[in-house]
Amino acid sequence: MGSLETQMATSQERDQDLLYLNSKLTDLEDRSRRDNIRLLGIPDNEEGTDIQAFLSSTLSKLTSLNFDPPLEFQRVHRVGPKRTDTTLRPVRSSPVYYATIRPG
Incomplete structure (x- = not known):
């Protein structure tokens, strides 16, 4: 036993x-x-070949803020498989650091 x-x-x-x-x-x-930032409503291929630069630029425009230093991301990618219908895939990103935000 x-x-x-x-x-x-x-x-x-x-x-x-x-x-x-x-x-x-x-x-x-x-x-x-x-730490993830999830963006909805961005059409596929809108970002071109450099999704990180697109995201940094888009966030600056949408918020009317200057990021100092510029935003850097650990990773940025679309979520899920490419769709054949009109459903948009979200963009998911993870910043390397959080920048100091200064009003534009």
Whole structure:
């Protein structure tokens, strides 16, 4: 019976470890998501070949703010597969840092 009890204890420890790691993973994913900026209503291919420059320029125009230094992004991409219908895919970005904003 000692072997069975040892296996049960080991199984319970692994279950606890799994719960802890799952909690940590959820926390890391949530922290990563909170930095995302999601833009809706931008037609596909509107950004041309440099989506980062397009996004920086668009945000400056939309907000009438000058960003000093210019905005930089860790990543910028469209969400989801290319669509054949008229549904627009959102643009998701994650800034490298948050710039000091000075009124234009």
